[in-house]
Structures are given as C-alpha cells and as structure tokens.
C-alpha cells in the first residue's frame with residue numbers, strides 16, 4: 001500500500017533542490033478535498049473544502065514548514081525563529097523538533113489560541129509573549145534573524161511559499177483541472193501568494209513552463225480578511241487590528257503586494273467579513289458540512305456566503321475554499337450559541353428511561 005510521503009517527496013520535481021538535501025517531514029499534505037453539498041445549496045455553486053486542519057500540526061503551515069526547515073537543516077542551521085499568531089509557532093516547534101533544532105517563537109501576548117500555545121510548548125520551543133501585536137512580533141523576528149545566528153521561518157522566507165504552493169497542486173490533481181474560483185482567508189498573505197504561485201505553475205506558467213500545463217487555466221482568487229483587520233481592503237495598514245479570528249489578526253501583511261497581484265492578475269477580489277459572519281460560517285461548516293475549523297479558517301466560507309447573498313457567485317461555478325486550521329486549535333467557539341449564550345449540556349442519571357426521555361424518544 002502506498003503511504004503519502006510528505007509534500008517534498010510527493011512533489012520533488014516541482015520543488016527546488018536545496019530543500020531536498022535533508023528532508024525534514026512529518027508527513028504533511030495529502031489533505032482531503034471534501035465536497036460540501038450544503039455550501040453548494042447555499043451558494044448555487046459547486047463547492048469543495050480543502051481541509052488543511054488534517055496536516056500533522058493541524059494547519060496548512062506544515063506544508064511550508066517542511067520546506068523551510070529542510071532548507072535550514074541542509075545549510076546546517078541550528079536555530080530558527082518565527083513571529084506567529086499561533087499556527088506558525090506550533091508548526092515551527094514541531095518541525096524544529098524533528099530536525100533536532102532549537103526554536104524560538106514570538107507571539108502577541110494573550111492573543112493566541114490555547115491549543116496553539118500548548119503545541120509550541122509541548123514541542124519544546126522557547127516561547128516569548130511579546131507586548132505587542134503580530135506585526136510587532138514579525139518586525140522583531142526579522143531583525144533578530146538579520147543580526148543573530150537564527151533562521152527566520154515566517155512566510156517571508158521564500159522556502160515557505162515553495163512548500164505551501166503544493167496545496168494548489170493537490171486541488172488540481174484531485175479535480176483534474178483548476179477550479180473556477182479559489183477562496184481563502186488572508187492574514188499575512190503568504191498563503192494566497194503560495195496558492196497563486198502553485199496554480200500558475202500547474203497552468204504551465206512561470207516555473208511550470210518546463211513541465212507543460214497540468215491545468216487549462218488558473219482560478220479566480222478570492223481572499224477574505226476579518227473586518228477589524230482588513231488592511232488590504234482598506235488600502236492602508238491597520239495599527240490596532242482586532243478580530244476574534246486571532247490567526248488573522250494582522251494589520252500590515254508582509255506579502256501585501258503579492259496578494260494584490262494574485263487578486264488583480266486572476267480577476268479576483270479581497271474583501272472583508274465581519275466576526276459575526278465568520279462565526280456563522282464556522283457554525284455552518286461544523287453543523288451542515290461536518291468539518292470543524294478554527295474561526296479564521298471560516299473566513300473563506302463566510303466570504304462565499306456573503307457574495308452569494310449579494311448575487312455575486314456565478315451559478316454552477318466550481319469553487320474550492322481552503323479551510324486552513326483545525327477546530328480543536330480554538331474549540332471554545334463551538335460552546336456558544338448563535339446568541340452568545342454558553343451551551344449547557346443536559347445532565348442525566350445513568351438510567352435508560354431518563355436518557356430516552358431526554359432524547360425525546362419516550
């Protein structure tokens with residue numbers, strides 16, 4: 001039987017040689033592309049979700065971390081650093097452990113989900129809670145990597161983008177061609193940059209030219225930011241970004257211009273969704289599709305639902321929404337009703353009649 005070997009080995013011919021000298025992998029990639037009939041019914045399109053929470057540390061970051069960490073290991077690096085809203089730190093910590101490297105992570109104080117914090121600590125990273133937001137953390141991490149012997153593994157590291165582009169390859173491989181539209185959340189804008197690169201290469205463009213075209217076209221790229229943290233939508237940095245979707249609580253994305261290029265070259269858009277819309281989409285995904293995600297990951301779904309309501313989703317279009325991180329990262333949101341009340345489980349004695357009554361079977 002074939003076991004998935006991680007994105008570097010699966011896509012070896014499409015990745016640079018320097019990430020292949022010493023491969024650090026936890027078996028990332030090969031995630032499910034799940035048909036979502038409930039979302040198709042709500043939008044009038046044909047919707048699939050790419051479930052990136054199924055990666056080893058529970059988010060898409062693992063695709064880029066295998067390549068960034070392998071490149072660092074190949075160069076003989078001993079230590080890595082990243083700034084993070086949580087998922088990058090969890091991934092960096094895990095892959096540094098696999099590589100036998102030391103890992104330092106800078107996170108905004110009090111603004112990262114418990115699951116992610118515990119992952120970084122469990123994997124032995126040195127975690128510093130910074131009195132500032134993600135953007136402050138990234139500035140500091142970049143300066144640290146310039147002045148000290150530590151490698152930066154944020155998505156400004158081009159090796160991260162190389163790995164993350166494999167998400168686009170997998171979608172095309174699964175569907176047999178590119179979708180009409182690809183939707184995803186946008187935070188620091190590394191992922192939209194990576195997907196656009198991957199889709200272009202599979203369409204025989206850029207570095208893909210030497211392989212010929214796998215896909216007949218590139219998709220329209222739809223990116224969604226949280227309304228309180230939507231600098232690309234506003235057209236200027238946001239100094240105090242706020243959203244319950246802490247993963248994308250970012251006011252000055254590092255790959256801003258690349259995100260705009262993906263948007264404009266694909267004929268796409270980058271728009272904002274409110275926290276309420278994000279939480280609604282989160283609930284639709286869990287209660288109608290069967291996929292549990294963290295709030296930020298629901299931003300793409302919130303986006304297509306919003307555009308559908310505005311009559312802007314082309315009928316029958318094939319849409320893939322990348323849902324970026326697992327619901328168990330930040331599970332508290334499921335324990336609240338749409339009205340914001342705590343969900344209180346019904347208590348019963350271990351008595352079958354009482355249980356049947358409670359279930360309405362009596």
Ligand code: F0G
Nearest residue numbers: 084085087088187188189190191324325
């Ligand atoms: N979704 C999740 C779950 C994320 O963790 C992130 C980014 C994004 C979407 C946005 O992706 O930054 O490439 O545009 N998380 C980073 C982190 C910032 O530190 O974990 P992006």
